[in-house]
Amino acid sequence: MSEKPYHHGNLKMELLEKGLAFVDEHGVEELSMRKLAEVCGVSSAAPYAHFQNKEDFLLQAQRFITEQFTETLQECMETVKDKKKILLELGKRYVLFFYENPSYYHFLFSHGRIELTEYPPYLLFAGVAEEAFSEMGVKKKARRKKMLALWSMVHGLSGLSAMKGVLEEDDLEKEIEGILNAVEI
């Protein structure tokens, strides 16, 4: 029993999930629509019923993990009460996410597919920073600059954390915290 039915039933979602798992294991370069189709037990043209083309698939896959990422950050925001620490904690979560999913960093930012001004994690970070700096009495013109500086640092550090061997890994959280605290905002 359970001969494969002609209609998969949940193909789009499975393509995204298996695709991301594949990227996580072998990297983006290795991913092909045909292999992906095979992994899902489906013919090589089947994915094109759900995605316009490979680029579209990659784009939607990026959205998919960006949503997860954004949720992680949002969760972090709700957990941390201390408004003075929230920027640091958010930064830490940001960096840690890419430490835990190194291949996602390349996947997300390699191909210039992301429009920063529509990138939820950035918008979220920018919002929190705006609020925090505002409360700290930072003047309006300076806020944007500080925010960009901080975001650049956090995002740049994420790139570092995605490479093995740069950060000290025995107490990673402390390491990240130390680096982010090494400059005064």
Next chain:
Amino acid sequence: MSEKPYHHGNLKMELLEKGLAFVDEHGVEELSMRKLAEVCGVSSAAPYAHFQNKEDFLLQAQRFITEQFTETLQECMETVKDKKKILLELGKRYVLFFYENPSYYHFLFSHGRIELTEYPPYLLFAGVAEEAFSEMGVKKKARRKKMLALWSMVHGLSGLSAMKGVLEEDDLEKEIEGILNAVEI
């Protein structure tokens, strides 16, 4: 006269140059060894006499522009006398390079091809920072953290500057300077 000679004479160099020009114009994704061969007026298999494979070509192309980039930074180091300003100026040059060559940012850092601990611009920056912080009386343990923080910021900001529409472009140097100065080292 000037029938194409069987032997090109300078193919390897031309492949690198035309290849980089192509990347700059159309992006890495569009580049294929065959198109590249055609651009150089040579058969599709000819490049493989000079490069093991596409990956090898990309790697050597990266080295090629990394050299130029490193030279720019070195030049900057020699020009700026004021040791207090050197880190800022170096950061500015770093960011500006990728503003001027946006496609290079993706080209260099997309595919995880670069080993940071062997990446000359990083080593150069790390060296200058070490010296600067040392002179500023920063204690040894803190130096590394400050350096990583600063480098992350500079490198992350480079990513920003490679996207159009994020940085204000009417007086870019001042903009970059403002951001890098928005945090205290």
Next chain:
DNA sequence: CTCTTAATCTTATCACTGTCAAGTTCAAAT
């Protein structure tokens, strides 16, 4: 100058890729 050699390049071919047109199946609405 001739011969040899090894680097450079061409031709032909392979397996693989993204993608599409045409046909097949089947769930659900009419």
Next chain:
DNA sequence: ATTTGAACTTGACAGTGATAAGATTAAGAG
């Protein structure tokens, strides 16, 4: 029960990285 449209398969196409086998020629040895 019939229709319809979405989800799939099959089979094809051009383009890709790569290799083997052979052609060309620059440069050195005799």
